[in-house]
Amino acid sequence: MTVFLQHNRVKLALHTLREGPGPRLLLLHALGDRSPERLSGEAERWPGAVYALDFTGHGSSSVPAGGGYTAEVLMGDADVALAAIGPATVVGRGLGGYIGLLLAGARPRDVRGVAILDGAGLAGGGDTPGPAVVRGVPGALSAPDPFALVELGSDLRPRQYVRRFAELATEHSPLANPIAVCGRQRPAWLEAVLEVPGVVEEPLEAALQRFAASG
């Protein structure tokens, strides 16, 4: 089942992959990707309902004209989903992992743990700007939005800035270790996040068991 949520002028597709009582799980896809059609892997063993969100310009969500993507506005996408489903554990791949981390810092009581997995857009554009360019792409208004690929593939993630979100998450979350790094990739921002006390490295299965037990 898919419902559409309004985030400013964008319609976001929120897919229910499994209904049911118990703790909720929200899946956030990678850059250029879309939500899975059905449950698979570790998420299959999640004891409660499972949802998946298509970000702005991705999957079945609407594709806005003229670009202007930022990771921060995608955090807003994920927060709109959180408002619809209630407190949830977040599993994010690539860009979705980064967005999950931001959301955990901003809504530490409603994000019941975030697991960060490898995937497209995990690295982002690094700490500091590269060459100044004006990025324009011919606009085919279909998902994935080429503007999203270009803008979110190069968005800056200064270590100190990202680290602050991890600190807020560990400081305010009811969970002892609310951030789990479950992938292999280690972009600079993620190395910085791993230095924050309370952030752990562990396999996805272990993280989900822990989050489900505390949820």
Next chain:
Amino acid sequence: MTAPVAEEPRFLTYPGARRPARHRWVDSYGVRLHVCEWGDADGPPLFLVHGGSDFAGTFDVFAPLLADAGWRVISWDHRGHGDSDHAALYSWDADVRDALSVLDSTTPDAVPVVAHSKGGGMMLQLAEALPYRLSKLVVIDGLPSRDPAPDVSDHEDRKFTQKTLAEWLDHRRAAHINLRKPGTLEELARRRKRMNPRLSDDWLRYLVTIGARRDPDGWRWKLDPAIRFGGFGPWSPEWSLQRLKELKVPLLGLTATVEEEMGWGTNHRALLPYLPPRAEIIPFEDTGHFIHIEHPQRVAELVLEFLR
């Protein structure tokens, strides 16, 4: 409540203000931008760029002074501002891209640009990315500084708190139903006064007649209610400061000396070591952030001299 209509026509004019001679629309990747022009359509083009939360109509006194000297003066409302489309997404990069769309719609040649506040920062980026597109650049109180800039929504703020983030997200959750607060023309002018404390009441009332629209329940600023100033983001003014020295486009900077809420707090002396060779910086004594509105004649003279 709406002010009696009879009270309003007197605010439709302001001494020295002239509405644009021409209006047109530019499509920037599907976002429709409102473009204004003053002066002879066959004159050499000169671009004016407004700052955050402003609109092209704020140049109604300044632009005619340049137009009367023979320039075809062109400005536009940024996405979400004035009469341009309210977009789904806003970012610094998108604003710079939109600026290039407006330049491209006018001429492929290098053009002089005068930019205020956030517009100055945008144009410095354009000058760095595509130096051959700009012949000269005047930045009015918009040169980078170590301090964050208040009219840029995604500036770096290392002190942001969980509360700041939650409030921003709450604003996003309601963005699709938010409307700007209606009021009388006087009320809107008073609200603007908080942001522009040094500008005259009559000027602010005049601005309401352009930057706001009259709905059945009162006047509302046209600015997209989804746009919110302050906040947080990864951008650091320090970055553009470090790169300023290599700027190839001749630069004239005018800086304010009185700090204001909207101002960039640019410290003239702190800026000197970062300036490119031959750049000129002129501080304006006892002047706030809107230098070209406080001293239109003097700024116009300096600009015309610099463009000569």
